[in-house]
Amino acid sequence: MAREWDESDVRIRPNKKGSRPRTKDRPAHEDAVIGRVVTVDRGRYTAVVGEGTDNERVVVAARARELRRSPVVPGDFVALVGDTSGRPDTLARLVRIEERRTLLRRSADDTDPVERVVVANADQLVIVVAAANPEPRTGFVDRALVAAYDAGIHPVLCVTKADVRDPEPFLENYRHLDLEIVVSRTASQDASGIDARSADGLSARLEGSPIAELHRLLAGKVSVVIGHSGVGKSTLVNALTGAQRATGGVNAVTGRGRHTSSSTLALRVDNAPGGTWIIDTPGIRSFGLALVEPDNILEAFPDLAPASANCPRGCTHGAGAPGCALDGWVAAGSAGPAGPARLASLRRLLGAEDHGDTKELGSV
Numbered sequence: 001m002a003r004e005w006d007e008s009d010v011r012i013r014p015n016k017k018g019s020r021p022r023t024k025d026r027p028a029h030e031d032a033v034i035g036r037v038v039t040v041d042r043g044r045y046t047a048v049v050g051e052g053t054d055n056e057r058v059v060v061a062a063r064a065r066e067l068r069r070s071p072v073v074p075g076d077f078v079a080l081v082g083d084t085s086g087r088p089d090t091l092a093r094l095v096r097i098e099e100r101r102t103l104l105r106r107s108a109d110d111t112d113p114v115e116r117v118v119v120a121n122a123d124q125l126v127i128v129v130a131a132a133n134p135e136p137r138t139g140f141v142d143r144a145l146v147a148a149y150d151a152g153i154h155p156v157l158c159v160t161k162a163d164v165r166d167p168e169p170f171l172e173n174y175r176h177l178d179l180e181i182v183v184s185r186t187a188s189q190d191a192s193g194i195d196a197r198s199a200d201g202l203s204a205r206l207e208g209s210p211i212a213e214l215h216r217l218l219a220g221k222v223s224v225v226i227g228h229s230g231v232g233k234s235t236l237v238n239a240l241t242g243a244q245r246a247t248g249g250v251n252a253v254t255g256r257g258r259h260t261s262s263s264t265l266a267l268r269v270d271n272a273p274g275g276t277w278i279i280d281t282p283g284i285r286s287f288g289l290a291l292v293e294p295d296n297i298l299e300a301f302p303d304l305a306p307a308s309a310n311c312p313r314g315c316t317h318g319a320g321a322p323g324c325a326l327d328g329w330v331a332a333g334s335a336g337p338a339g340p341a342r343l344a345s346l347r348r349l350l351g352a353e354d355h356g357d358t359k360e361l362g363s364v
């Protein structure tokens with residue numbers, strides 16, 4: 001049964017043990033070609049083969065019997081055999097999943113400990129919030145930052161709709177961190193801009209320079225975009241990929257039209273070097289952190305983490321934790337003006353995963 005994803009479903013985890021499926025007698029498949037999976041739809045895997053070569057093509061494949069239980073997701077590199085010509089109405093066989101560098105997963109539901117893989121091999125996580133409408137939330141950003149750092153995925157913060165409200169008061173929480181921040185807005189009437197279509201079918205004209213900055217940050221990387229509904233995610237993604245989609249080829253094949261609006265889809269960034277992909281995750285809005293070590297949550301707050309060296313052994317860093325050095329650190333101004341808000345956010349995240357039993361935290 002399909003189920004809507006919700007905020008607590010997703011987390012990014014590094015691939016610590018490797019996720020190559022265990023197949024006892026995996027055939028050699030020496031004739032296999034490698035493809036990058038761009039989308040998955042009803043048991044059909046769409047992959048780009050020969051990327052960047054004269055023989056680049058889109059191959060649709062079905063999983064081989066021995067892989068029936070192994071999830072294959074956008075971003076995966078897979079070995080394909082059989083008819084890999086990519087001609088219309090051909091179907092290749094997907095016989096192997098290459099080892100993954102990073103993994104984005106979600107649990108099937110809140111009580112099910114089984115995690116499902118959502119995106120593989122992402123380099124970067126673009127966290128999108130709107131300056132207003134909907135209201136930006138530090139909790140969402142901090143959660144996503146924790147998940148990204150924990151997985152070894154580079155985070156970028158993108159604030160949209162700066163034409164509606166000045167995002168700087170919100171950004172005070174992040175300006176002091178070593179974090180790339182892109183501020184996007186609609187172009188004023190006379191300024192040059194980039195036309196893009198939003199999810200509601202309306203077109204918006206975005207200012208060119210933030211899109212250029214995003215182009216620079218995305219170049220050569222695979223980036224996952226995440227954000228709440230209505231923040232302007234599809235407007236941004238379309239501004240970055242629009243021309244490619246319109247001109248046919250790979251992106252026409254993988255265009256949203258063929259898929260349900262909730263399917264995760266890898267799109268090639270327009271006018272970008274080879275290997276530049278953006279993965280849109282319409283159904284995923286935030287991350288559960290249940291499996292992130294508390295120490296790793298703290299490390300995602302580099303403005304606070306150093307203080308924990310002076311905490312008692314096993315300090316939970318929770319509000320009222322005896323002798324917790326974070327309070328003094330913030331009171332002394334060591335975490336800057338945003339210190340109190342940052343500490344409150346850290347404590348919310350630590351507490352959110354604290355289901356009754358106390359989490360022990362060593363010092364950093």
Ligand SMILES: Nc1nc2c(ncn2[C@@H]2O[C@H](COP(=O)(O)OP(=O)(O)OP(=O)(O)O)[C@@H](O)[C@H]2O)c(=O)[nH]1
Pocket residue numbers: 160161162163164184185186197198199200202203204206227228229230231232233234235236282
């Ligand atoms: N004022 C203003 N409006 C924007 C901006 N970016 C997008 N919008 C508008 O905000 C609305 C939502 O944008 P979408 O791109 O559809 O948002 P989304 O995040 O993809 O939404 P879902 O598809 O529901 O997840 C649309 O009406 C856009 O035209 C912006 O920078 N400024």
Ligand SMILES: [Zn+2]
Pocket residue numbers: 308311312315316317318321323324325326
């Ligand atoms: Zn402490």
